Amino acid sequence: MQSQREYVLRTVEERGVRFVQLWFTDVLGTPKSFSITPAELENALDEGMTFDGSAIDGFSRVQESDVLAKPDPKTFQILPLGVGRQDGSVSSVARVFCDILNLDGSPFEGCPRHVLRRALERARARGFAFYAAPEIEYFYFADGDGSLTPKPLDGGSYFELTVADLSSDLRKRTVLTLEDMGIPVEYAQHEDAPSQHEIDLRYTDALTMADTIMTVRLVVKEIASERGVYASFMPKPLSGVQGSGMHTHFSLFEGEKNVFSDDGDEHGLSTLGRHFIAGVLEHAPEITAVTNQWVNSYKRLVAGYEAPIYVSWAYNNRSALIRVPIAKKGRPESTRIEYRSPDPACNPYLAFALVLAAGLRGMEKGYELQPEASSNLFLLTPEELASEGIRPLPKSLADALQVMERSELVAETLGEHVFEWFLRNKRAEWEAYTREVTPYEISRYLPSL
């Protein structure tokens, strides 16, 4: 701890850093930040910075609203030019992720980082380390004006080679900036829908990855806005084309050994791996309100757009909720599962904590894995699905909240504070939505009724 602190202070001094941004995340996954000067940094590292949490979603409590933001010195990073600096100044700016603490120094129950940390610690107590690698999809639009239909920048489609087109240029600059920040990108490509792009990250431990996702969202948006473009992680911004998902690959290691891998198995998948998948599937409906937390998230989870709608798994079937990619020959360490429901507008800290908890529960209780979904699930009738014992994912935020509310696993993993606040906040969102008369209804009903 001492030398990390020393490293941060020394670097700030040597590099002439003028401002340090303290980053943290509210319960809904919205990035929050305030800046401090180098003079305040030493105290912030030792004692944390006090601020009024009542204005932050999910931080408010009845009696006491002050909390502490305590920088995690491991995450200290000087930001590349242009990131985190609206005024375009060239002086050095750094960021550091914070844990939120109560004034007495104990972890604050509303802090999403704390929720994930606690879940990871439970896994570590059993010898496991949990890794995540997301595929983040998003759109570029001409502007972010909420009153208009969003305008895509291009008409490109999957893997299309578009010459000198603005959005590909933006994606390229984003990737380079991320690499400069030590965030290796596995692939970046144009996706199916117009102006839709995807950035796949190389795996890291789940806590680092959740921090990284927050960083990526910011970098994508800022680089777009420098060029007067608006980048959006909204799950389904355009009807009639694919939405944006955040398929995430997960693996579990015990030391150097991949827990999901078994050379003796035909598909290289271990028994523990099967139990883990069974656990995630068993609890999938309960955690969907978190992996897909907006009214709009459920406009993505519909048939016909490669998004999962049934609780199912398969080795190579992209309609399934969990896909188990076949590990490359001789690389058993790459065995992993791909969870395909989350969208890039979720809170990654909470989502990862829940997937891990569900999987571990499956391993603990030895849940039996249902048979692999062999056919294209989208083509089956409801009767056929029922006879195969395949359950649907929740169809709306209201459905998802109802299932989540009864989940012991979710309550235990999120903790009472986050669990209660989340349900209350999301119910209010659903209530507000049901009161709205939408353009769809006007165009559909007004002319004829």
Place this chain on the structure above:
Amino acid sequence: MEPLAVFPDPPSRWLSRALASAGYPYEPVAGAAEVERCEPAEGWAGAVVEMGTDGAGISLCRALRKREEQVSPVLVAVTDDQLAELDFDEGLFDDFVLVGSAALEVEARLAQLFRRLRRGTEHEIIQYGPLALNLATYQAALDGRPLDLTYMEYELLRFLAAHPGKVFTREALLQRVWGYEYFGGARTVDVHVRRLRAKLGEEHAHLIETVRSVGYRFGSVRWLPEGRVSDWQS
């Protein structure tokens, strides 16, 4: 003169005799906590640590290095069969002496260390081709351009660059660099190597080489001394 911190408490008979005959004042300490508690107002003059076999010795060395007020010099006493392991822990002490060495040798080594460290106030620099690490300021530069590293990236690069040409397993790196205080497990090493390579950029990413099914190696063994950097580059 301020006393030396001596570990363990009590030190072996061999060591207490050697120190007594060398005439240095010393204070036995049982661990890192006592180093803090019993520290004289002017700070310790240095430390002598008997490595022992249970790992407590090397943990103490690590704790000494992590302190804000560094204790130096640190002299470690090891047995014959511990000599091979010393390479790995190089950064954690300033010199070593074999358990059982003559009292005069212990005295000479301490005297030598005091002389060297009093005088040597220049910053220590590790240089390898285009890469330079300033250990005093924690700054790394590539072709003179500063690298923006996180703490663990810096620590990993420093460790690797201090042992060019040597292959380390993930476990070894995890133990030497992280000290196991981390969530990630052994895969963490891969993650950080990738992050470092991304920051080194395509041109220099190869400085850290993957040695298949073993681990990682930084640079090559046949690295030439500093004066010949330009030869090597051409």
